[in-house]
Amino acid sequence: MTIEVLVLGAGQEVGKSCVIVKINGKRIMFDCGMHMRHTDHSRYPDFKKISDSGNFNDALDCIIITHFHLDHVGALAYFTEVCGYSGPVYMTYPTKALSPLMLEDYRKVMVDRRGEEEQFTSDHIAECMKKVIAVDLKQTVQVDEDLQIRAYYAGHVIGAAMFYVKVGDAEMVYTGDYNMTPDRHLGAAQIDRLRLDLLITESTYATTIRDSKYAREREFLKAVHKCVSGGGKVLIPTFALGRAQELRILLDDYWERMNLKVPIYFSSGLTIQANTYHKMLIGWTSQKIKDTYSTHNAFDFKNVHKFERSMLDAPGPCVLFATPGMLIGGFSLEVFKHWAPSEKNLVALPGYCMAGTVGHRLTSGKPTKVDTDPDTQIDVRCQVHFISYPFIYKEIYLLCKQFIKKISTSSSIYE
Incomplete structure (x- = not known):
């Protein structure tokens, strides 16, 4: 079993979430976000690190988007329509419905109101969404003979999901933002008990203990x-x-x-x-x-x-x-x-x-x-x-530390 992780965005910062995981020979891009603070090409992940030749179809087996916020999906239309990736893109049905609204609103703000050079067009957004394969919660999707994925409810925003991936005997979970307590319009994150070799989790508030x-x-x-x-x-x-x-x-x-x-x-x-x-x-x-x-x-x-x-x-x-x-x-x-x-x-x-x-x-x-x-x-x-709404308790941070320590010395967290 071999696992390699390349962080192209959201490492040690909030913005342009994009993580490439190579697991048992398969390469998966998790999220394809943009950094809202930047106004030049640094707003996007450095896609050249995926492929020197720019042949992203051969470099990636699929893309998985966790939810519709721009720091997780904002670079997707640029990557597919300008950079040329035409492989499969997976997200939940609500994320597929709401992502084009977010992308078009961002395009209008940047181009029409701020006068920036257009990075992608309305047609690019529409063509990008044609490449998206919508999935339901707990639906096991066979991407190819060796790669399967499954979405779990994450809370946070409507349609947000945590994704389980299995390649051969290797299993992992990637999360974007998630909420562990229900709020007025969303439930709490839910996931099955799994035997994982890799966990990659959003941790913006991981070391912060918040009031009720x-x-x-x-x-x-x-x-x-x-x-x-x-x-x-x-x-x-x-x-x-x-x-x-x-x-x-x-x-x-x-x-x-x-x-x-x-x-x-x-x-x-x-x-x-x-x-x-x-x-x-x-x-x-x-x-x-x-x-x-x-x-x-x-x-x-x-x-x-x-x-x-x-x-x-x-x-x-x-x-x-x-x-x-x-x-x-x-x-x-x-x-x-x-x-x-x-x-x-x-x-x-x-x-x-x-x-x-x-x-x-x-x-x-x-x-x-x-x-x-x-x-x-x-x-x-x-x-x-x-008023800070998203919160993750410190106990989760400590649990992740224990998990990382465990998998560094063992092939299974439950051994």
């Missing part, structure tokens, strides 16, 4: 309520898919309980499409949402409405979900420039922010000024609240 999720939610709701009660505006910069749905359910329920009349808005047309897909993919959600689906669809938000650009400087309190997350550009950054100078307002950052982004600078201290681009500096007088 409910305590974090209470603090978030308290901060939002205090802001709007004082006549302020709340900006929640978030990507349109995933955490946006979770937070909207949280706020929609809270608004109903507290009988609040302050408007909640979302800014992205992508959000409308995303909610449509979430309504269609109820089978991938939490048991609670599935149980109540016949009487109430959790993604029919009573208090959430579409935001028009003309409302940007309108008087009065409101809550606005604006894309993209991390304040990396687009409409969320435009809103931030308008609202940050007022001490009545609040910016609530709902998750990890990569180094170099405006979001990261806000969560790393209490800056009074922030450079949003080389020519623009914003006075930051607003309040800043950070």
Whole structure:
């Protein structure tokens, strides 16, 4: 048995997840993401390390994508349509449905709003998706005579999966992001008891012990309520898919309980499409949402409405979900420039922010000024609240350490 691992992205950083595993002669690419902070070709994994000749079809047996976030799928259309890979690509049905929405939204932001050179076109995205083979949970897929794969529920976002791979007598699991506790719209990660030779796992928060999720939610709701009660505006910069749905359910329920009349808005047309897909993919959600689906669809938000650009400087309190997350550009950054100078307002950052982004600078201290681009500096007088949703307990980190120590001296973790 021989196993070789080549990390092309997300090693010691968050962004452009891409890992090549050679196992018993088969070479598999796990995830094909981009780094959201970079604006040149360093946003992509260094594909030349896979093949000097550029013949990626001979160099790879397949690609497996864990979920639709851009740091896991953002480079896929570029790799297939520009670099020329035409082999099989595997992902779950929801990931196949939602990935093109994410890729097209990113393309529009980068090209139409930021004026960057186009890396891939809408036609490239469509052709890329034709190469994708959708899989269901726990469906064993025979890629070829020696290679089989199987997807397991990962939580995190709708359609996210952990992938089991078997090549001959070698077995491994690769995870992207996963959640070990259920939330309002997704269940907890689930996987069979397996005898593995290799485990590669996302570990962004692996050494961080977090407070109770409910305590974090209470603090978030308290901060939002205090802001709007004082006549302020709340900006929640978030990507349109995933955490946006979770937070909207949280706020929609809270608004109903507290009988609040302050408007909640979302800014992205992508959000409308995303909610449509979430309504269609109820089978991938939490048991609670599935149980109540016949009487109430959790993604029919009573208090959430579409935001028009003309409302940007309108008087009065409101809550606005604006894309993209991390304040990396687009409409969320435009809103931030308008609202940050007022001490009545609040910016609530709902998750990890990569180094170099405006979001990261806000969560790393209490800056009074922030450079949003080389020519623009914003006075930051607003309040800043950070609520971190994805969390993995330290016990998982310790378990992984034990696993690594075990397989370094033995062919099986259970020996």
